[in-house]
Structure formats: C-alpha cells, structure tokens
Amino acid sequence: MIGRLNHVAIAVPDLAAASAQYRTTLGAVVRPPQDEPDHGVTVVFIDLPNTKIELLCPLGADSPIRGFLDKNPAGGIHHLCYEVDDILTARDRLKAEGARVLGSGEPKIGAHGKPVLFLHPKDFNGCLIELEQA
Ligand code: CO
Numbered sequence: 588m589i590g591r592l593n594h595v596a597i598a599v600p601d602l603a604a605a606s607a608q609y610r611t612t613l614g615a616v617v618r619p620p621q622d623e624p625d626h627g628v629t630v631v632f633i634d635l636p637n638t639k640i641e642l643l644c645p646l647g648a649d650s651p652i653r654g655f656l657d658k659n660p661a662g663g664i665h666h667l668c669y670e671v672d673d674i675l676t677a678r679d680r681l682k683a684e685g686a687r688v689l690g691s692g693e694p695k696i697g698a699h700g701k702p703v704l705f706l707h708p709k710d711f712n713g714c715l716i717e718l719e720q721a
Pocket of ligand 1: 596
C-alpha cells in the first residue's frame with residue numbers, strides 16, 4: 588500500500604542554523620521557509636535526488652512539536668512520510684487493522700498542498716508516520 592518515501596522530518600531548535608548547515612556544510616538544495624499555521628510548524632524542505640528532508644520548527648504556542656523539542660533539545664528525527672495513492676482508502680484499511688490515526692481522523696492539507704494524516708507512533712515501532720496522498 589505505501590509507496591515512495593516522500594520525506595524524513597527533523598525537528599530543529601534553530602531553523603535558520605539548520606538550513607544554513609544543509610545548504611553550506613552538506614551542499615544541499617534548501618527551499619525557503621514556509622509557515623504552516625494549521626500544523627503549528629514552520630518548515631524548510633531540502634531536495635535530495637531520491638527524497639526530501641523536512642526541517643520543522645515550532646510555530647505558535649500550541650505547536651505539536653514543542654514537547655518533542657523539550658525532550659530532544661538538540662533536535663531529532665520526528666517522522667517519516669510515505670506516499671499513498673488514496674488517503675481515505677489507506678486510512679480505512681489502517682483503522683480496520685487497529686492502527687490509531689491522530690487528530691480527528693480526517694486528512695488535513697499538508698505542506699505540499701496534498702492531504703495528509705498521521706499515525707500513532709506506538710502502533711509503528713515508535714515512529715510517527717505521516718501519509719501523504721501522492
Ligand atoms: Co512531514
């Protein structure tokens with residue numbers, strides 16, 4: 588059911604510093620920051636030949652990644668995003684298998700303008716999973 592790895596997301600305490608490191612030290616193509624108020628984050632995408640890296644920094648007081656950064660002040664891998672062809676079909680199949688979908692269970696529009704859902708990390712080996720309709 589899952590397809591390509593769309594991105595690996597890394598929560599970072601300093602978005603400008605992390606962006607500069609990827610651009611300069613690692614020599615990557617780094618996109619400009621985008622605020623995602625619906626998700627409580629500011630994101631920077633880094634294009635790699637086979638996938639993307641998503642740098643995440645909290646936006647607003649209720650950011651869902653604030654707690655993660657409190658526990659991991661230097662930053663860390665926050666989630667993996669897999670592509671699916673049909674997000675509602677994927678959601679219904681996962682729920683039938685007993686997986687927990689976070690939030691209301693309805694897809695939100697993600698950073699690429701496409702519907703996304705998140706799956707509970709405790710159901711997936713401790714790894715938060717984002718599904719994005721490709
Ligand atoms: Co993501």
